[in-house]
């Protein structure tokens with residue numbers, strides 16, 4: 001394993017502690033963007049089931065909360081047992097963090113595609129293994145690793161996802177599900193819901209990866225990474241909507257609207273998607289990264305339009321919608 005040095009899309013903090021298994025998944029996951037006209041309108045809500053709301057600490061002015069959060073990150077917030085297991089971080093949270101967790105818990109993005117229906121939400125704890133498989137397969141594919149490496153990749157990806165869950169609500173893994181249209185099923189084939197893709201969204205400085213790939217994005221800015229769509233479900237618009245859902249989440253929950261991502265120069269599909277979505281290359285790796293056995297990457301950025309909705313507004317206004325959006 002000592003010789004395995006992979007440049008992909010992860011910044012595996014845990015891997016750095018073990019230099020003998022250095023696998024830097026660093027930038028193969030560009031984003032999915034295509035301005036497909038056939039895609040119909042999407043609905044996305046950030047909401048909290050109303051049955052949960054009574055135990056929520058009082059929300060205060062968002063800007064003030066953010067400042068408090070920076071200076072006193074462990075400000076007591078009381079119990080948060082009302083949150084699903086997935087959203088419990090095992091550490092004390094500020095009120096602003098709790099509000100974000102609630103918004104994440106209720107976040108759901110629906111989309112009707114030509115070939116079926118898809119929806120996207122935050123990965124639940126019991127979906128971690130499926131997400132790990134999806135990512136490990138994709139990393140293996142992009143790094144052209146023999147299948148024998150799958151178990152190592154799975155192990156590393158799982159460690160990574162566990163670590164990233166600990167920074168909730170500052171970074172979050174989204175998962176996308178897909179259900180084929182019944183008329184596209186062959187005789188005897190049952191309608192199934194498949195996990196179709198995943199993407200990670202870092203919302204702020206505290207959710208930023210400790211060692212991001214080069215060219216380095218600003219830590220305080222939202223960052224999208226580790227996007228993948230199951231191979232047999234590609235070219236249906238799923239990647240595009242994973243990106244859209246990420247942007248919607250950022251619009252709702254992040255104060256900064258400059259979204260960054262990395263895209264390897266060799267990855268034409270995601271590069272096309274990001275360009276279509278309005279991302280521009282801000283910097284590109286020099287050829288020197290080749291000496292570190294890494295692929296050259298573009299750092300890309302998009303300025304999201306300003307939104308009038310603050311995170312606390314989102315939670316409040318969506319309380320009415322909750323029961324219909326929890327997937």
Ligand SMILES: CC(=O)SCCNC(=O)CCNC(=O)[C@H](O)C(C)(C)COP(=O)(O)OP(=O)(O)OC[C@H]1O[C@@H](n2cnc3c(N)ncnc32)[C@H](O)[C@@H]1OP(=O)(O)O
Pocket residue numbers: 009027028029030031032033034035036138142224225226227228229230233234235236237238239240241261262263264267268269270272273274276
């Ligand atoms: C920031 C990051 O995470 S970078 C890492 C990106 N991830 C990867 O490269 C992993 C392997 N690749 C994949 O998983 C997929 O190919 C993805 C995620 C890049 C795209 O997912 P898909 O669901 O296939 O994309 P989708 O169907 O939504 O297409 C969106 C747009 O991307 C572009 N695109 C997608 N696939 C291709 C392709 N094979 N060739 C050229 N352009 C493509 C097109 O512009 C397309 O828009 P269009 O259909 O209107 O032409």
